[in-house]
Amino acid sequence: MFPLRTPSPTRPSRRSLIPRREGAFWVLFTLLAPQGFGVVFTVLLRRVLGPGTSGLFDTAGVPYQFLDGFRSFGTGPAIVYQQEIDRPVANTAWTINMISAVITTLVAQIVAYPLALYFRHPAIEGIIRILSLAYLFGSAGSIHYFLLLRRLDFRARAVPALGQVAAGGIVALLFALWGFGVWTLVAREVASVAAGAALLWLIYPFRPRPQFIPDVARTLIRYGFWIGAGYTLLYLSQNVDVLIGARIIHRAADIGFYTTSWKLSFIIAGALASVSTSMVFPSLSRLRQDREALDAALLTALRQIATVALPTAALLAILAPSLVVPVLGPRWHAFRDAWPVLSILAIYAGNRSVLFTLFEGYKAIGRPSIIPYYHLVKLAIITPAVIVGAQHGILGLAAVYLPIQVLEVPAILILARRFLDIHLAAVWSALRVPLMTTVTMGAVTAGVEGLMRAQGISDATTLAVCLPLGLLLYAGVLHQLDPNIVGEARGVLLHGLAPGR
Secondary structure, three states: OOOOOOOOOOOOOHHHHOOOOOOHHHHHHHHHHHHHHHHHHHHHHHHHHHHHHHHHHHHHHHHHHHHHOOOOOOHHHHHHHOOOOOHHHHHHHHHHHHHHHHHHHHHHHHHHHHHHHHHOOOHHHHHHHHHOOHHHHHHHHHHHHHHHHHOOOHHHHHHHHHHHHHHHHHHHHHHHHOOOOOHHHHHHHHHHHHHHHHHHHHHOOOOOOOOOOHHHHHHHHHHHHHHHHHHHHHHHHHHHHHHHHHHHHOOHHHHHHHHHHHHHHHHHHHHHHHHHHHHHHHHHHOOOOOHHHHHHHHHHHHHHHHHHHHHHHHHHHHHHHHHHHHHHOHHHHHHHHHHHHHHHHHHHHHHHHHHHHHHHHHHHOOOOOHHHHHHHHHHHHHHHHHHHHHOOHHHHHHHOHHHHHHHHHHHHHHHHHHHHOOOHHHHHHHHHHHHHHHHHHHHHHHHHHHHHHHOOOOHHHHHHHHHHHHHHHHHHHHHHHOOHHHHHHHHHHHHOOOOOO
């Protein structure tokens, strides 16, 4: 926690003022346990609601999530980055967030009707209006979240994360049973955000009050603006396909399969991206005066994230033909042959989660402005490609990401060399073993799946055989190529990226 300048009944003990260091185990538990339960609820709800309802909600969700980026616009990461934090700084950050939340909610109310006209789905207006109420709940607890993140207290963070998934899931299941259709997903989102904010206040003993110190606000905004802009442009570059594609394609069921494929692709990739923000960024920020140690920690993070992200992305891409109906249910049978959409997005998600780990280094060295500039260029490139791709349906939308990856990989490596002084040879050394192991596992698993499908074996049986086969094969080959990588993973799980610092 931060030191308090004035006495407070909620003042923590001296011991709690010491920054805590957690290993990656608690980071992963905090992120993967809620996401695991969240995936179960998501799959259950989408099996019940079907692709049309899912597509309608996801279409409305794009502008909702985009506006959410303006709710704090980087003040949270600025709190993490600062060397010292006291109560006036935290109060000022909280006040900025609440003012931004009120403004963002009002903007959402104004643009809801024009957006419904743009997407040609009248129901989107009401969905956005109700969803925007979550901005107020989210901002109320956001500073608590980043103060916990600053302390690296991931065990405490696990409680709100699990609680909000449980609250949102229970509310959604009740709404689904009562037949509320798309409002089931709306209720889940609002209940989840509200429960998370309430639990953050319960877990972290910071009771903010309105306070605005101009000098502090300028410091927070000056740093946080670039991160907020980066996240906003990242979100646009990652969702411009739906923003444009949903208007051109229009059929909600098609968009529902496309966005659901995104969600499945980013189950692991999204969790690993959160690990980068939750553990890699704070750890690197503490090492920013020692660039050699910072680069070593960043390469360790790159290797460990690749060890998880690459095989899971490859398995999802390979098993996509056998996965659609067994996982999503019979209501999605019409999209069984659209599995290439899922395969393409899975590969992109895996590659992105690995290479974007390097972006945490830019925030740590105080160069967050690199991130929005990068995504601005990417947005300029991908927008016309999406307009063309959407003319060919959801497969055309997904195919846009194939040339994008060809351009992104060298661009990200060049930036790492220029600003982080991390050479291509170092990146290859970090990724060599996970990449070679993934290729070996993928080739064998794809061969077995192809043989089973050629024999007319059911999708469910093929999935039940090939998934554990791929995982076991990956673990065996990984151990043979580099048994030390498992020991390194154990060290990160127990002690984090920079033990002893």
